[in-house]
Amino acid sequence: MEIPSTLCSNVYEFAFCPEPCYDRLVDLADPEDWGPSNRILKNYLSFSFSRAVFLTERDVDQTAPSNLPLVFDDDRCLFNTGLYTRRYETIYGLFEPNTKPDARQRWFLKGFFRLC
Numbered sequence: 001m002e003i004p005s006t007l008c009s010n011v012y013e014f015a016f017c018p019e020p021c022y023d024r025l026v027d028l029a030d031p032e033d034w035g036p037s038n039r040i041l042k043n044y045l046s047f048s049f050s051r052a053v054f055l056t057e058r059d060v061d062q063t064a065p066s067n068l069p070l071v072f073d074d075d076r077c078l079f080n081t082g083l084y085t086r087r088y089e090t091i092y093g094l095f096e097p098n099t100k101p102d103a104r105q106r107w108f109l110k111g112f113f114r115l116c
Contacts, residue, residue, distance in 0.1 A: 007057070011049035015095050015107035025112040028091055029083045045093075048082050077107060089114040 008014040022038045034041040052069035065071050069080045077095040084090060091112055098108040 007053055009050040009053040011046055014049070014105060015109050016098055016100075016103065016105045017109040021109050021111050025081075025083070025091065028085055028112055028114065030086050045081065049079060052079060081112065085114050 011017065022041060025041065026032075026034060026038060032041075056068045056070040059068060065073075069082075071078045075097050079093040079095065081091045081093055091114055093112050094110040095107040096110050098105055100108075
């Protein structure tokens with residue numbers, strides 16, 4: 001697995017994150033009080049992404065890609081959020097290349113999903 005050389009630890013600089021994605025995550029995750037406008041959730045994701053970047057860069061040569069918190073494959077990036085559904089299924093964030101020509105961020109948050 002090749003990690004991009006421009007990997008940024010700030011999720012909001014790494015990717016454009018549309019607001020509706022957070023509502024989907026709130027519905028998908030085990031119930032929590034995420035505060036007004038999901039402020040606590042956004043802070044949690046920011047910290048978790050930063051930690052995922054650190055762990056991935058540290059362990060990329062020593063760990064199987066499927067065990068890393070960030071996995072890059074064929075123009076996609078999968079991020080283990082550390083959150084779970086009500087049935088204890090891991091929730092992942094899926095990033096795809098940002099196709100907007102004038103985009104500031106290289107990636108676009110497609111959404112949050114659980115593995116089926």
